[in-house]
Amino acid sequence: xxxxxxxxxxxxxxxxxxxxxxxxxxxxxxxxxxxxxxxxxxxxxxxxxxxxxxxxxxxxxxxxxxxxxxxxxxxxxxxxxxxxxxxxxxxxxxxxxxxxxxxxxxxxxxxxxxxxxxxxxxxxxxxxxxxxxxxxxxxxxxxxxxxxxxxxxxxxxxxxxxxxxxxxxxxxxxxxxxxxxxxxxxxxxxxxxxxxxxxxxxxxxxxxxxxxxxxxxxxxxxxxxxxxxxxxxxxxxxxxxxxxxxxxxxxxxxxxxxxxxxxxxxxxxxxxxxxxxxxxxxxxxxxxxxxxxxxxxxxxxxxxxxxxxxxxxxxxxxxxxxxxxxxxxxxxxxxxxxxxxxxxxxxxxxxxxxxxxxxxxxxxxxxxxxxxxxxxxxxxxxxxxxxxxxxxxxxxxxxxxxxxxxxxxxxxxxxxxxxxxxxxxxxxxxxxxxxxxxxxxxxxxxxxxxxxxxxxxxxxxxxxx
Amino acid sequence: xxxxxxxxxxxxxxxxxxxxxxxxxxxxxxxxxxxxxxxxxxxxxxxxxxxxxxxxxxxxxxxxxxxxxxxxxxxxxxxxxxxxxxxxxxxxxxxxxxxxxxxxxxxxxxxxxxxxxxxxxxxxxxxxxxxxxxxxxxxxxxxxxxxxxxxxxxxxxxxxxxxxxxxxxxxxxxxxxxxxxxxxxxxxxxxxxxxxxxxxxxxxxxxxxxxxxxxxxxxxxxxxxxxxxxxxxxxxxxxxxxxxxxxxxxxxxxxxxxxxxxxxxxxxxxxxxxxxxxxxxxxxxxxxxxxxxxxxxxxxxxxxxxxxxxxxxxxxxxxxxxxxxxxxxxxxxxxxxxxxxxxxxxxxxxxxxxxxxxxxxxxxxxxxxxxxxxxxxxxxxxxxxxxxxxxxxxxxxxxxxxxxxxxxxxxxxxxxxxxxxxxxxxxxxxxxxxxxxxxxxxxxxxxxxxxxxxxxxxxxxxxxxxxxxxxxxxxxxxxxxxxxxxxxxxxxxxxxx
Numbered sequence: 002x003x004x005x006x007x008x009x010x011x012x013x014x015x016x017x018x019x020x021x022x023x024x025x026x027x028x029x030x031x032x033x034x035x036x037x038x039x040x041x042x043x044x045x046x047x048x049x050x051x052x053x054x055x056x057x058x059x060x061x062x063x064x065x066x067x068x069x070x071x072x073x074x075x076x077x078x079x080x081x082x083x084x085x086x087x088x089x090x091x092x093x094x095x096x097x098x099x100x101x102x103x104x105x106x107x108x109x110x111x112x113x114x115x116x117x118x119x120x121x122x123x124x125x126x127x128x129x130x131x132x133x134x135x136x137x138x139x140x141x142x143x144x145x146x147x148x149x150x151x152x153x154x155x156x157x158x159x160x161x162x163x164x165x166x167x168x169x170x171x172x173x174x175x176x177x178x179x180x181x182x183x184x185x186x187x188x189x190x191x192x193x194x195x196x197x198x199x200x201x202x203x204x205x206x207x208x209x210x211x212x213x214x215x216x217x218x219x220x221x222x223x224x225x226x227x228x229x230x231x232x233x234x235x236x237x238x239x240x241x242x243x244x245x246x247x248x249x250x251x252x253x254x255x256x257x258x259x260x261x262x263x264x265x266x267x268x269x270x271x272x273x274x275x276x277x278x279x280x281x282x283x284x285x286x287x288x289x290x291x292x293x294x295x296x297x298x299x300x301x302x303x304x305x306x307x308x309x310x311x312x313x314x315x316x317x318x319x320x321x322x323x324x325x326x327x328x329x330x331x332x333x334x335x336x337x338x339x340x341x342x343x344x345x346x347x348x349x350x351x352x353x354x355x356x357x358x359x360x361x362x363x364x365x366x367x368x369x370x371x372x373x374x375x376x377x378x379x380x381x382x383x384x385x386x387x388x389x390x391x392x393x394x395x396x397x398x399x400x401x402x403x404x405x406x407x408x409x410x411x412x413x414x415x416x417x418x419x420x421x422x423x424x425x426x427x428x429x430x431x432x433x434x435x436x437x438x439x440x441x442x443x444x445x446x447x448x449x450x451x452x453x454x455x456x457x458x459x460x461x462x463x464x465x466x
Numbered sequence: 467x468x469x470x471x472x473x474x475x476x477x478x479x480x481x482x483x484x485x486x487x488x489x490x491x492x493x494x495x496x497x498x499x500x501x502x503x504x505x506x507x508x509x510x511x512x513x514x515x516x517x518x519x520x521x522x523x524x525x526x527x528x529x530x531x532x533x534x535x536x537x538x539x540x541x542x543x544x545x546x547x548x549x550x551x552x553x554x555x556x557x558x559x560x561x562x563x564x565x566x567x568x569x570x571x572x573x574x575x576x577x578x579x580x581x582x583x584x585x586x587x588x589x590x591x592x593x594x595x596x597x598x599x600x601x602x603x604x605x606x607x608x609x610x611x612x613x614x615x616x617x618x619x620x621x622x623x624x625x626x627x628x629x630x631x632x633x634x635x636x637x638x639x640x641x642x643x644x645x646x647x648x649x650x651x652x653x654x655x656x657x658x659x660x661x662x663x664x665x666x667x668x669x670x671x672x673x674x675x676x677x678x679x680x681x682x683x684x685x686x687x688x689x690x691x692x693x694x695x696x697x698x699x700x701x702x703x704x705x706x707x708x709x710x711x712x713x714x715x716x717x718x719x720x721x722x723x724x725x726x727x728x729x730x731x732x733x734x735x736x737x738x739x740x741x742x743x744x745x746x747x748x749x750x751x752x753x754x755x756x757x758x759x760x761x762x763x764x765x766x767x768x769x770x771x772x773x774x775x776x777x778x779x780x781x782x783x784x785x786x787x788x789x790x791x792x793x794x795x796x797x798x799x800x801x802x803x804x805x806x807x808x809x810x811x812x813x814x815x816x817x818x819x820x821x822x823x824x825x826x827x828x829x830x831x832x833x834x835x836x837x838x839x840x841x842x843x844x845x846x847x848x849x850x851x852x853x854x855x856x857x858x859x860x861x862x863x864x865x866x867x868x869x870x871x872x873x874x875x876x877x878x879x880x881x882x883x884x885x886x887x888x889x890x891x892x893x894x895x896x897x898x899x900x901x902x903x904x905x906x907x908x909x910x911x912x913x914x915x916x917x918x919x920x921x922x923x924x925x926x927x928x929x930x931x932x933x934x935x936x937x938x939x940x941x942x943x944x945x946x947x948x949x950x951x952x953x954x955x956x957x958x959x960x961x962x963x
Contacts, residue, residue: 032820032822032823032826034818034819034823034826034827036549036550036552036742036818036819036823036905036906037826037827037830037905037906038906038907038908038909039830039833039834039905039908039909043909044829044830044833046909047833047834047836047837047909048833050837050840051836051837051839051840053836056829056832056833058853059829059832059833059836059853060691060722060723060832061853062690062691062693062852062853063691063722063723064693064696067696067723067724067727067728068722068723069721069722069723070595070721070723070724070727072592072593072721072821072824072825073592073821074589074592074593074816074820074821074824075817075820076820076821076822077817077818077819077820077822077823078817078818078820080554080818083554083558083814083817083818084554084557084558086817087558087561087564087810087814088558088561088563089578090563090578090579090581090582091558091561091562091563091564091578092563092578093563093577093578093581094563094564094567094575094576094577094578094579095567095571095575095576096562096563096565096566096567097566097567097568098562098566099562099566102568104568104570104571106570107569107570107801107802108568108569108570108801108802110568112492114489114490114519116519116522116523118560119523120522120523120526120527120530121746122556123526123527123530124535124536124537124538125530125531125533125535125537125538126530126533126535126746126747127535127537127551127556127744127746127747128535128536128537128548128551128744128745129533129534129535129536129745129746129747130541130543130546130548130745130747130748130885131745131747131748131749132747132748133543133889134534134876134877134880134885134886135942135945135947136877136880136937136940136941136942136943136944136945137533137534137539137880137885137886137937137940138532138533138534138747139529139532139533139940139941139942140529140530140531140532140533140747141533141747141748143475143529143532144526144529144747146478146956146957146958147478147479147958149956149957150478150479150480150957150958151479151514151515153957154480154512154513154514154958155512155514157509160956160957161956161957163748164749166604166605166608166749166800167604167800167801167802168801169798169800169801170604170608170799170800170801177648197798197801197802198801200797200798201797201798201799201800201801203797204615204766204796204797204798204799205648207615207796207797208614208615208618208648208649208650209648209650210650241503241507267509267512268512269502269508269509270503270507270508270509271507271508271509272509275509284801291560291565291566291807292565292566292567292568292569293559293564293565293566293567293806293807294564294567294568294569294576294579294802294803294806294807295569295801295802295803295804295806296569296604296750296800296801296802296803296804296805296806296807296808297604297749297750297752297805297806297807297808298801299750309954309956315748316954316956317956318950318951318954318955318956319950319955319956320945320946320947320949320950320955321945321946321949322942322943322944322945322946323935323943323944323945323946324943326942326943327476328941328942328945329945330945330947330950332947332950332951332954332956333951333954334951335951337640338607338639338640338641338643338644339639339640339641339891340640341640341644342640342643342644342653343643343644343646343647343653344647345640345644345647347644347648348607348610348611348641348644348645348647348648349605349607349608350605350606350607350639350640350641351605351606351607351736351738351745351748351749351750351751352605352748352749352750353604353746353748353749353750354746354747354748354749354750355744355746355747355748355749355750356746356749356750358526358746358747362522362526364514364515365479365489365514365515365517365522365525365526366489366490366517366519366522367489367490367514368483368487368488368489368490368514368515368516368517369512369513369514369515369516370488370516371488371489371490371492372512372514373512374492375492377495377502378492378493378495380500380502381495381497381499381500382495382497384500384501385497385498385500388500403503403504403507420572424572424575429568429571429575432570448492448493451496452496452497455497
């Protein structure tokens with residue numbers, strides 16, 4: 002498939018039937034948008050106040066031959082029509098709640114308490130800018146401080162930042178940071194890392210002349226030139242690797258260890274910080290953020306205090322005001338692009354603050370007990386499903402080890418065919434990973450899957466062979 | 467603050483915690499018990515809050531009330547385009563058919579999402595005149611990084627390994643040099659001339675066989691349309707380089723000019739600025755990259771393509787959409803396909819306004835900025851006295867000579883209920899105050915803002931200490947940033963007694 006077809010704007014819907022586009026056709030009439038208060042009369046009043054006679058005169062610095070180009074967009078729509086158009090588009094997508102779903106691989110279907118949406122859609126959070134003016138942004142700054150604190154506690158790490166775009170970019174920035182810390186230019190990637198993360202790390206490393214190699218998680222062919230070892234815990238296939246041994250191996254070679262982890266798993270499994278690791282990242286999406294076709298999410302990022310000045314992205318720090326009251330400010334900004342420009346630790350500016358808020362609300366609501374409960378629910382249900390599937394003729398578990406909520410199944414036929422047959426029964430299957438493991442299907446079971454869902458999956462699988 | 471919250475925000479969540487309280491009740495397991503893994507694999511403790519649901523809602527609601535926001539305050543933060551964020555855009559982004567779809571589900575199960583993305587690529591290509599678009603980049607700086615990687619890949623594909631430099635005007639956002647450096651380039655600063663345009667002589671000097679490209683923000687961060695822009699593009703192309711456009715200020719240009727026609731090869735757009743998606747206190751954003759034919763094969767993956775079966779003369783009833791990887795892609799830039807929820811909002815915005823609405827945005831945004839400029843230029847020094855675009859950049863050096871800084875004026879504005887302008891940026895204007903009113907404000911608001919700025923100017927003379935120690939009405943007064951940086955306190959710690 003080529004990309005040339007996108008050269009033609011796909012305007013799609015009919016352009017008839019709206020008052021807006023009707024007026025456009027005449028070419029003269031004024032389109033008064035409900036988002037723009039100024040009326041034509043007000044525009045005239047302002048124009049005369051500034052000594053001009055038309056809006057077009059404001060643009061006289063644009064060379065005339067380039068000014069006012071044709072703009073081929075479909076006509077404006079009323080809110081009623083927009084609702085209808087978007088509802089129609091949305092109805093052509095299968096939503097995770099419309100039937101049993103067993104797809105994970107980096108985006109997970111978890112329960113989201115109602116308060117998360119209620120709080121993140123408050124205009125005071127939603128429509129604020131980055132908190133550069135601290136006195137006018139204490140709400141956002143204190144939320145970021147809470148976020149940093151709870152991420153540290155979840156990971157068992159010393160310091161966390163205000164968030165990255167997503168986990169893939171957080172991990173890539175972690176690898177770059179390890180190169181700065183060690184002054185080395187080689188990144189070793191575990192073979193059990195998500196292929197998407199691996200690709201993003203390669204994109205980020207390529208231009209700076211940083212070499213990327215891969216290693217098997219058991220036999221880490223790491224040498225004294227490696228800046229870091231990048232591993233995933235649980236790994237891409239859902240299994241718990243020996244992070245303590247990996248950490249030791251990396252450190253024996255003077256390298257750092259960078260770990261991508263899963264926030265839900267940390268409700269029960271040892272936190273990465275327990276193993277003395279150097280940088281930890283995670284996808285924040287499981288913390289109260291909808292799957293939303295892959296974004297917006299938020300990347301969690303934490304490290305040791307000794308590396309703080311090499312850390313990318315914003316930090317909120319606690320301080321006092323001129324009256325001695327506690328307050329919060331963006332701090333250690335000399336790491337950042339708006340101060341340090343080309344010598345900054347990263348180019349990141351706008352990150353995902355609203356979803357750091359969502360994650361903070363989620364962690365607050367779930368709390369100590371809720372995080373443990375949801376982790377155990379996922380574990381229980383995933384292990385129930387795995388045991389049932391392993392009993393089916395032709396099916397087996399591809400890996401023998403401790404897993405959390407995802408596991409790798411070897412299918413009697415191609416995973417594509419298995420998924421197709423599942424979908425016929427209204428079930429969204431797993432991820433086809435047959436390019437990595439022959440006949441491999443990566444399934445994910447969370448607290449959202451009832452026993453009936455799982456039994457339906459097992460029954461459907463038994464009919465495919 | 468008049469509406470100081472009644473709920474206490476002084477204690478952090480961990481300090482509010484009471485053993486045994488829960489914020490969520492979860493269902494019991496409905497499957498037979500499965501043996502837990504070996505205890506050595508399990509964590510011994512988990513330090514998270516134990517608070518009830520009402521406490522969570524009260525706490526975060528009270529925190530929200532400590533913020534200024536567009537919904538509550540005029541927010542004329544220059545270069546940030548703090549315009550009204552339509553509520554319908556949020557509503558549609560939360561539809562289950564958008565918010566509830568998995569990024570890896572089969573394309574047949576997400577045709578509505580893919581069609582929306584395909585159309586949005588088309589809209590943004592049409593608006594910029596750069597017709598090939600990837601929506602996979604997650605913020606403005608992320609788009610810049612992708613653009614720089616594409617320029618690098620383009621030269622390398624031609625076997626040209628000598629192009630190590632990227633030239634960037636001294637007025638540029640800090641992300642520009644940082645993004646160029648992340649892509650492995652050496653950054654050369656370009657001077658601005660006395661009119662705020664790129665200095666053509668300075669450009670000629672760097673336009674050689676080692677120049678990979680230039681990064682230009684149009685209009686510039688001075689709020690000015692660079693009248694040399696066509697020549698700038700020509701000089702760079704003549705030298706074999708490419709021109710990158712930072713689209714942070716596109717609100718001024720919607721429907722007025724197309725970057726591709728001016729000679730730009732690649733540009734990013736900030737959907738969280740120009741296209742009204744909420745900034746969220748610092749994101750999420752989206753920074754799609756738009757390119758012309760030369761760079762199209764290098765776009766970051768994925769892009770959305772359409773396939774019309776049998777090419778049946780344009781009826782698109784049977785059109786299907788899929789994700790694809792451009793031929794010489796620089797690679798994947800993010801975990802999945804972009805910040806979809808943001809892209810849905812931007813699509814909705816463009817669809818709501820259409821071509822006429824795009825011109826109304828730029829026309830009224832520029833009109834309002836010039837109105838503010840006219841209303842203040844006798845009270846505040848205007849270093850570049852030209853028709854401005856979407857924002858007006860003043861210097862507070864007249865007030866500084868009377869002993870009050872731009873920072874103090876910006877803080878005093880908070881007492882009047884207005885968010886501060888962007889401060890001390892661009893760096894080439896001393897005591898810079900960068901004011902961007904946007905098209906979504908009323909003249910009544912602009913008049914009261916102008917009046918406030920004039921009142922503060924009078925206070926600088928009559929009661930300078932009032933301004934120097936501002937703000938007086940915010941939840942906290944001026945904060946000790948020096949100590950915060952010297953002794954970083956970045957997370958909750960258990961008090962040891």
